[in-house]
Amino acid sequence: MKNHKFQQIRIRINTSGESVRFTVETDKLYAIVKAIHVSLPDSRMLVGTSLGLKINGQEVFDDAHEVRLLTCGNQVAPNKKFFHFEERIEAGGSTVEGRFTDPGNLYKAKYPYDVKVYLWLVNDPQHKR
Amino acid sequence: MRNIRYCIIRLEVTHPGQVVEISQRLPMHVNRCTGYLSRHTQGIISGSDLPEIGLLALEFNSRKQLYINDVIGFQKDIGDIPEYLDVDIPLMNGQLVTGYYLDTRKIEPKECSHKVFAPYKVSIYLRCDYVKPDKDVRSSAIHTTAAGAAKY
Amino acid sequence: MYDHLQFIQQQLGQRNIETALQQFYRLTLDAGTLYHHFYAYNQLLFLTNAEQLPVGTLIHSDCRARIIPKDIERLQGIEDYTGTISIQFPEPLEESRTIEFIQIIEN
Numbered sequence A: 001m002k003n004h005k006f007q008q009i010r011i012r013i014n015t016s017g018e019s020v021r022f023t024v025e026t027d028k029l030y031a032i033v034k035a036i037h038v039s040l041p042d043s044r045m046l047v048g049t050s051l052g053l054k055i056n057g058q059e060v061f062d063d064a065h066e067v068r069l070l071t072c073g074n075q076v077a078p079n080k081k082f083f084h085f086e087e088r089i090e091a092g093g094s095t096v097e098g099r100f101t102d103p104g105n106l107y108k109a110k111y112p113y114d115v116k117v118y119l120w121l122v123n124d125p126q127h128k129r
Numbered sequence B: 001m002r003n004i005r006y007c008i009i010r011l012e013v014t015h016p017g018q019v020v021e022i023s024q025r026l027p028m029h030v031n032r033c034t035g036y037l038s039r040h041t042q043g044i045i046s047g048s049d050l051p052e053i054g055l056l057a058l059e060f061n062s063r064k065q066l067y068i069n070d071v072i073g074f075q076k077d078i079g080d081i082p083e084y085l086d087v088d089i090p091l092m093n094g095q096l097v098t099g100y101y102l103d104t105r106k107i108e109p110k111e112c113s114h115k116v117f118a119p120y121k122v123s124i125y126l127r128c129d130y131v132k133p134d135k136d137v138r139s140s141a142i143h144t145t146a147a148g149a150a151k152y
Numbered sequence C: 001m002y003d004h005l006q007f008i009q010q011q012l013g014q015r016n017i018e019t020a021l022q023q024f025y026r027l028t029l030d031a032g033t034l035y036h037h038f039y040a041y042n043q044l045l046f047l048t049n050a051e052q053l054p055v056g057t058l059i060h061s062d063c064r065a066r067i068i069p070k071d072i073e074r075l076q077g078i079e080d081y082t083g084t085i086s087i088q089f090p091e092p093l094e095e096s097r098t099i100e101f102i103q104i105i106e107n
Helices: B137-142 B144-151 C004-014
Strands: A004-013 A019-025 A032-039 A050-055 A058-061 A095-101 A113-122 B003-013 B019-025 B030-042 B050-060 B065-074 B085-090 B096-103 B120-130 C019-029 C035-047 C058-060 C065-067 C080-088 C097-106
Touching: A004 A019, A004 A095, A004 B085, A004 C035, A004 C080, A019 C035, A032 A050, A095 A113, A113 B065, B003 B019, B003 B030, B003 B096, B019 C065, B030 B050, B030 B065, B050 B120, B065 B085, B065 C080, C004 C097, C019 C035, C080 C097
Parallel strands: A004 B065
Antiparallel strands: A004 A113, A019 A095, A032 A113, A050 A058, A050 A095, B003 B120, B019 B096, B030 B085, B030 B120, B050 B065, B050 B096, C019 C097, C035 C080, C035 C097, C058 C065, C058 C080
């Protein structure tokens, strides 16, 4: 039985203010999306950056949901850096639709850059922190 | 009672954008990976934290499944003792941990030479459980090798 | 002669991967392309014509990252990629290129 997976989704942002839509699917060997972590190349870029997310047709985050509410600084321990979903979100090959929006001009970011979204997938529904 | 063994995979990055391949056999007696942690351990000197210096991917059990993708950062200060990320990965005896580390540091073109780039090291720590073999006093007292072989 | 198809079948067997479909997947990149990425979750893509890629090209996926080496034409092995797959060329392509994979859709 495979219990854990950290599935990575990379999104390329080419220009300031760009809003990128992406569609992927979760690994079908895992039943539940337990948590999420979003990684940006510079923590100053968190201000104003937003991520919308819909999994299996279920809206998880509105398009205006700020990334700074989903992530943390580099100094945070690995075991605490994920944002845990309170509700049950089905994985198992679910379609993940998202929109990442760069705030533009707030910070002199180096373009292009990659955003990494990590989905923590599990099989055991009882697995809670 | 849990018996824990920390398995360490050490990587050395010597040039910008390098891909370091990982292929390491875990000890035969570990049977479950319960924690994961990776850290820059040596080489980078910076006045500020770097959220990303590279990307890491790990597969367990000889590529049976991709389990871990992670961003590796750099911390200038030593903070609290880091907590392992709790995982629960069954391990088959003596199989390979494979994957890669990709250096993604943004180096300005004028700096992008081997003379300027400082090599650095990254370590991956896997907290693994193992089962101690039952001690058979009589058998092992007579012939250790025979007693060990008899269990298998 | 090294048999790619046999190698793939052995790999899938060793890794307990059941195949729903095996087919070719071709990706044509236009002249001027410097970076391209696409998503391939729940599937494996074995790159079959790596020698067509410029030396120094970085192919990066969830399970593997590879920089095309100078002696790529003397190498026989094929490697698989999955998840977010990005292709970063060292310079913009002078002419269009078609990259070919053997695509394994997992059951």
